[in-house]
Amino acid sequence: MGEIEPFPGPGKNVAIRRKSIGWTQKQLVARARGVSLSALQKIETGTRALTQGTAAVLADAMGCTLDELLGRAEPGVEDEARLNALRSAIRRFDMPGEVPLDIDGMRSRMDQLHEDRSEARLSEVLAALPLAVKQETDLAHELGTPLAWSRVADVYSAVYWLAARHRWMDLADLAVHKQRMAAERADALTGAVAARDEAGTFLNSGDFGGGIHVVDRAVVRAESELSGRNRALALGILHLRGLTLAGRIVGDKDSEKEAKKHIKGAWEAANEVREDVLVHGIHFGPENTAVHVIATAGDMRKHREALEAAARLAKKGITLPATRIAPLNMNIARSKLAIGDREGALKNLEKAWQVAPEMSKVHPTSQELLRVLTSLHKRSNPRLTRLVRGAGLEI
Numbered sequence: 148m149g150e151i152e153p154f155p156g157p158g159k160n161v162a163i164r165r166k167s168i169g170w171t172q173k174q175l176v177a178r179a180r181g182v183s184l185s186a187l188q189k190i191e192t193g194t195r196a197l198t199q200g201t202a203a204v205l206a207d208a209m210g211c212t213l214d215e216l217l218g219r220a221e222p223g224v225e226d227e228a229r230l231n232a233l234r235s236a237i238r239r240f241d242m243p244g245e246v247p248l249d250i251d252g253m254r255s256r257m258d259q260l261h262e263d264r265s266e267a268r269l270s271e272v273l274a275a276l277p278l279a280v281k282q283e284t285d286l287a288h289e290l291g292t293p294l295a296w297s298r299v300a301d302v303y304s305a306v307y308w309l310a311a312r313h314r315w316m317d318l319a320d321l322a323v324h325k326q327r328m329a330a331e332r333a334d335a336l337t338g339a340v341a342a343r344d345e346a347g348t349f350l351n352s353g354d355f356g357g358g359i360h361v362v363d364r365a366v367v368r369a370e371s372e373l374s375g376r377n378r379a380l381a382l383g384i385l386h387l388r389g390l391t392l393a394g395r396i397v398g399d400k401d402s403e404k405e406a407k408k409h410i411k412g413a414w415e416a417a418n419e420v421r422e423d424v425l426v427h428g429i430h431f432g433p434e435n436t437a438v439h440v441i442a443t444a445g446d447m448r449k450h451r452e453a454l455e456a457a458a459r460l461a462k463k464g465i466t467l468p469a470t471r472i473a474p475l476n477m478n479i480a481r482s483k484l485a486i487g488d489r490e491g492a493l494k495n496l497e498k499a500w501q502v503a504p505e506m507s508k509v510h511p512t513s514q515e516l517l518r519v520l521t522s523l524h525k526r527s528n529p530r531l532t533r534l535v536r537g538a539g540l541e542i
Contacts, residue, residue, distance in 0.1 A: 156518035157217045157511045158190045158197035164209050164216060165191075178208040181398030193522030196481060196515045200395035200446055203353030212316070213353025220313035220509040226270070232277040233306070234318070236284075240325050243288035244281065253282050257298065261428050264305055265468035267503035272309050276302070287329070297333035300326050300341055301427050307344045308428070311351050313509055319348050335372040339365055339381035340427045343388045355392045359405065362389040366412070376420065383416030383431045387439045394443030406443055413439065423467060434460070434467050442478045450482035457482075473503035477512040484516065489523060492516065493531060500534055508538050 165175050172191070176184045182204055189195035199213065206216040222230055247253055260279055263271040279302045287295035303326035310319035323345045330341035342365030349358030362385050369381040389409035396402035413436045423432025437460045444453035457479050465472065480495035496516050500507045507513040517538060520531055 156193075156514045157202060158193060158195075158515055158518055160216055160218055161187070161197065161202070161205055162191040164211065168209060170209075175205065175208060179204050180208075193518050196484060196512075196519045198395075198446060198481075199353075199511065200355075200397045202511075203355065203395065204397050206353050214314040214316045214351050216353075217314060217511045218514075219315065222313070222315075226273060229273050229277065230315075230318070233273070233280065234321075236277045236280040237306070237321060237325060239281070240284060240328070243285050245285065246289045247282045247286055250286075253279075253286070257283070257301070260302075260305060261425065264308060264428055265425070265430070265470050267469040267473060267506040269309060269312060269505040269509070272305060276306055276309065280306070287332075291332075293333045293337075296329045297337045297427070300329040300333055300337045303329060304340060304344055304428050307347065311347055312506060314351065314511075316348065316351055319351060323348055335369065336377045336381050337427060339369045339373075339385055340429060342368075343384050343429070346385075346388045346392065350388070350392055350395070355396045358392040359389060362386075362392065362409075379416045379419040380424075380426050380431055383413055383420060383436070384426065384429055386410075386413035386416060387431070387436065389413075390439055390443050391446075394446035403447065406447065410440055410443070430467060430471060434463075434465060435471055438467065438471055438475045441475065445478045445482045445485075448485070450485040453482040454479065454486075469503040470506065473499040473506050474510070474512070476502075477507070477510060477516065480516055481512060484519065489520065493520060493528070496520070496534065497530065500537060504537060514538065 165172070172184060172187050176182055176187055179187075182201055186195065186201070187205075190197045190201070199217070202216055203213045206213045209216070256275060256279060260272065260275045263275065283295075283299045283302050287299045303322045306322035307319050307326065310316070310322055323341065326341045326344060330338045342361055346358040346361040346365075349355065349361060366382060366385050366389075369378060369385065373381050386409045390406050390413060393402050393406035393409055396405075417431070417433045417436040420432050423430055423434045437456060441453045441456045441460070444450070444456060457475070465475075467475075476495040476499040480492040480499070483489075483495060484492035496513065499513060517531075517535055521535060524531060
């Protein structure tokens with residue numbers, strides 16, 4: 148068996164960016180709050196995984212955004228054509244066309260879009276979006292009802308979700324802008340989902356404090372405008388975004404307090420909802436709250452706490468779809484790797500790839516785990532080699 152050579156990934160991008168601006172590692176560390184020289188060296192050489200919180204600090208120090216440092220997933224030829232069609236449909240937001248006649252077909256296609264999103268079928272979602280954007284917008288202009296505009300907002304939420312997965316942030320920003328416009332003509336719950344996705348653009352760019360401000364503002368609005376189950380759903384969805392944002396802030400003593408606030412709010416809402424449900428294309432309930440808490444514990448380097456929470460969740464049973472199961476396994480793998488369990492990390496990474504290969508291929512956590520595992524394995528591992536090839540990378 149031959150030796151494995153580490154391949155480029157989010158962590159290696161740090162060295163590439165640093166060298167492009169002519170800085171030494173010491174010069175970067177001097178400008179990067181909370182990042183030690185030892186940690187930077189390990190990240191660049193591939194013996195320590197780069198977290199998105201640390202990546203955001205490094206990106207800010209080097210004058211770029213988080214998504215730029217992590218790297219944009221390049222679309223293939225067929226995907227580029229679909230993206231052009233999608234952008235064309237988005238541009239015509241205020242230029243309604245013919246009213247769709249096949250309403251039943253539209254409803255069926257929207258149901259399929261939600262299913263494809265839940266199961267992390269990225270290519271299927273992209274293929275469906277241009278027509279969905281056009282038809283739902285045309286119908287909403289004709290009907291003018293809150294429900295019709297809520298469906299438009301749901302389509303744009305799917306656009307944001309797809310764009311964020313690939314780090315196509317120009318498209319993500321455009322999507323949340325249109326989503327917010329549609330939500331203003333819909334209802335308060337749709338508005339909360341739109342605010343959650345807007346905060347997501349701050350998350351993806353590394354502006355975690357700005358995202359928390361968006362969430363906190365939306366929480367106040369949801370508390371005053373909603374009641375009953377819809378209030379719990381809106382608050383829960385927003386608090387999940389808030390705890391993720393707070394957990395990724397590095398070097399701020401108040402970030403843990405902020406995370407705990409949103410964790411508390413999310414669990415209160417989850418206990419009121421009682422079971423996981425799909426709301427405007429987003430899952431919320433006790434299981435997904437646990438998944439987010441596990442991820443945030445890992446973000447805050449509380450890896451044993453994350454693994455203990457994961458074990459409790461596994462005992463209860465998990466019914467969530469691929470779009471949540473894959474990141475859960477990536478985060479478990481990250482925590483296992485952090486405590487030195489390489490075999491366990493590989494097993495969970497394999498599970499992520501098994502349930503959501505398209506998402507795993509473009510997800511920065513998956514890419515970084517692959518990079519570090521290949522660096523740590525001095526001899527080739529057939530299982531790891533299979534994942535690397537699945538990611539389309541050269542060994």
